[in-house]
Amino acid sequence: MSETDGSADESATETDSSGGDESTAVAESTAPRGDSRGLYGIIVGLAINVSLAIATMFGFEELAATPEFFALWAAGNFLILPVGLYIDARQLKRTSDWTGTPLIWGGLAAIPAVNIAVAAFYLSIRGSTDRLVGGADV
Numbered sequence: 001m002s003e004t005d006g007s008a009d010e011s012a013t014e015t016d017s018s019g020g021d022e023s024t025a026v027a028e029s030t031a032p033r034g035d036s037r038g039l040y041g042i043i044v045g046l047a048i049n050v051s052l053a054i055a056t057m058f059g060f061e062e063l064a065a066t067p068e069f070f071a072l073w074a075a076g077n078f079l080i081l082p083v084g085l086y087i088d089a090r091q092l093k094r095t096s097d098w099t100g101t102p103l104i105w106g107g108l109a110a111i112p113a114v115n116i117a118v119a120a121f122y123l124s125i126r127g128s129t130d131r132l133v134g135g136a137d138v
Helices: 036-057 067-095 102-108 115-126
Strands: 010-015 021-026
Touching: 036 067, 036 115, 067 102, 067 115, 102 115
Parallel strands: none
Antiparallel strands: 010 021
16 A cells, blocks of 8 residues: 555554453455445345335325335345345454444344334444454454
8 A cells, every 4th residue: 555545554452351462453444345245235225115215205106006016115125125234244244343233233124114224324334344454254
């Protein structure tokens, strides 16, 4: 890395309960995070939810009564978004300093009343993690 771009590797040191030092090297904060397949799942799940909500708000109630609409809504809410978020969170936990629980985030993303807010909050947290050098498995 060049000295002029202002990015450099950082090293964080944590003390464990036995009093010893455990060094965890973290890479620059611009390194890729999570799993791209999971991120695509999150984006597609959110796009389905937002698109269907907008269609319903603008008077397409007859669309909401079709089996195709229900199938798309169910796939987006109970399959695509929660599975995508879980996959991404699992990879994020393995390769970064993030301490969240992927199963809880995936479960919250399967609740239709809150899943859009959960996914948006997860994406904001995801952006503030630092990638571990070497991507240690947890």
